[in-house]
Amino acid sequence: MPAEVKRAVRVAARVKTELAQLLVTDVRDPRLAGVLVSRVEMPDDLRGARVYVRLLEGGDKARREEALKGLERAAGMLRREIGTRVGLRFAPELRFYYDVTQEKVDRIEILLDEVRREKKP
Numbered sequence: 001m002p003a004e005v006k007r008a009v010r011v012a013a014r015v016k017t018e019l020a021q022l023l024v025t026d027v028r029d030p031r032l033a034g035v036l037v038s039r040v041e042m043p044d045d046l047r048g049a050r051v052y053v054r055l056l057e058g059g060d061k062a063r064r065e066e067a068l069k070g071l072e073r074a075a076g077m078l079r080r081e082i083g084t085r086v087g088l089r090f091a092p093e094l095r096f097y098y099d100v101t102q103e104k105v106d107r108i109e110i111l112l113d114e115v116r117r118e119k120k121p
Contacts, residue, residue, distance in 0.1 A: 031070030
């Protein structure tokens with residue numbers, strides 16, 4: 001990454017990578033099967049991390065809530081591992097949110113396709 005990229009952005013990218021790996025290899029909670037880390041945002045002080053996740057298979061609201069509960073339950077272990085793997089003085093507090101961005105993009109694509117079909121004679 002170029003040197004002009006803020007440290008918080010670089011650390012967030014590293015946290016995202018490590019969290020994704022931890023979810024695949026170390027977490028055994030069945031509620032977290034198919035959970036993907038879509039993005040991580042961190043403030044300049046690196047004390048917290050907003051972790052946006054989504055489900056591989058989509059899922060209904062109940063399934064999303066179960067996944068978020070599983071992540072909250074595993075947050076302590078994930079925080080410890082992130083602190084060690086990324087090498088930060090203070091392990092960031094992890095806050096998990098379901099990322100609806102991809103679903104919104106998909107919905108917009110569907111609507112645009114409908115408009116294109118209506119325009120054709």
